[in-house]
Amino acid sequence: MTTSSPSSRLQKGFLKYQHVFVFLAPLLFVVGVYTAAPTPAxxxxxxxxxxWWLCIAFVTGATIVNTVGISGSALFVPFLIFIFPLLAGETLTPETLxxxxxxxxxxxxxxxxxxxxxxxxxxxRLALSLVLGSVPFVIAGALLSFVIPEPLFHALLGIALLAASYLLFKADLGHEEPGAAGDSDPEVSADGGDATLPDDDNKLGPAGVETADDGAVTRVDxxxxxxxxxRGGYLERFANYSIGGVFQGLAGFGVGELGIISMLRTEVPVRVAIGTNHIVVATTAVLASLVHVFGGGLVPGAHSIDLASTPWNMVVWTVPATVTGGQIAxxxxxxxxxxxxxxxxxxxxxxxAVALFLMATGGV
Structure with missing residues (x-):
């Protein structure tokens, strides 16, 4: 019987109770906003x-986007542009969006x-390579956001999403059903898994991963x-994630939408593609946020985000909502x-894409 290392036990314990740490973050955020944020007198x-009603909309939206592995802004921005004014009776500035x-x-x-x-x-391993390949394009896109006209950006992203939609419908997803790597008559292990499949000490239940000498990956959830x-098909994924990275930097979404297509086309199982895509999207979103906040000084005449004008009475509802949706996904x-x-x-x-074309042509 093998004994788990302290690091494996620590990682496994963190994963087991990750929802506790995850929900503490928005709680601390809300408390911090309420006590220290610059709000009206x-x-x-x-x-x-x-x-308060934004909580319902953002839980639903976050569940949808996180289920399919795309950026939250892909739904949040259209919602705030098209639906929010109808419900709130006011429009939001691009900076607030x-x-x-x-x-x-x-x-x-x-x-x-x-x-x-x-x-x-x-x-x-796949996520790390994709993040490293996307970083320079995300930074470039974020810097471009200070100078590129919004209608042009919306039109370009609409075209990209239509292309992604077409490629997705054409993609053969037959390889994605779970169970392809298992035996027809598996031997059951002590934790309920298949003894012939990988079972890592630092993962919950029977989860594990194994990479053969020929590059074949066997993963158990x-x-x-x-x-x-x-993990083949790096060039195709690099092409999609680089283009998507530019859009991610421009407006906070794009890398997830275009990137997941390349993973499906290179025969990464859909659920693994969605899960892996979350790491890429989350990392590039944080990077894009930092450039949007601090990068204005690098571009002549660029804007910068003023935290004092942040609608804190909105984000105290949207942040817990997106965290909840992320856990449900x-x-x-x-x-x-x-x-x-x-x-x-x-x-x-x-x-x-249709919504973006309407935005680009001024039809909204």
Whole structure:
């Protein structure tokens, strides 16, 4: 019998109770905002509860985007542009849209990324290579956001999402069903898994991963579902993630939408692709946020984000909502049929693209 190392036990304990740490973050955020954020002098109960209904919208939106592994702003921004004015009777400035989207997305993506890691659906080696390849393009896109006209950006992203929707519907997802790597008559191990499959000490339940000499990867998630794939296709993924990285820097979404297509086309199982994509999107979203906040001084005549004008009475509801949606997403993702996920994501991309074209042409 093997004994787990202290680091393995620590990692396993963190994953087991990650939801506790995840929900402490928005709690501390809300307390910090309430006690220290620069709010109007007459801020009272009415101020803090003015936008309570955003919690419902953002829980729903965060669950959707995290289930399919795309950036939260892909839904949050269109919602704040098209739906929010109808419900609130007011419109938000582009600067406010960026702030609300980035703050909410950062918490939601981090929450969901940890949940997918807990489920054993993240290929960390693949995620690391994608993050490193995306970084320069995200920075470049964020700096471009200070000078590129918004209508041009919306039109370009709409075209990119329509292309992604088409490629997704054309992609063969037959390789994505779990169980391809297992034996027909498995031997059961002590923790409920298959003794012939990898079972890592630092992962929950029967979860584990093993890479063969020929590059074939066998991955088992927390529920015992196994997936077989390879990490080949780096060039195609690099092309998609570099283009998506530019858009991610421009407006906080794009790398997830375009990147997941390349993973599916290179035969990464859909649930592993979604989980791995969360790491890439979360990391690049934080990086884009930092450049948006501090990069204005690097571009002549650029704007910078003023925290004093942040609508704190909105984000105190949207941040806990996105964290909650991020925790729900892995359960939804593992419960849905892969064909359903494919159709939903493709349709979602097309709808967002239409909305972006309307924004670009001034039709809204």
């Amino acid at each position: 007459d801020a009272g109960t009415g101020y803090w509860f003015e936008y 960026v702030k609300v989207g980035l703050i909410s997305e950062s918490f939601g993506l981090s929450s969901s990324a940890l949940a997918f890691i807990q489920y054993g659906l993240v290929d960390r 927390r529920d015992g579902n196994d997936y077989g794939y390879t 892995p359960y939804v993702s593992t419960a849905l049929d892969t064909g359903t996920i494919k159709k939903f994501v493709g349709g979602l991309f097309a709808v967002i």
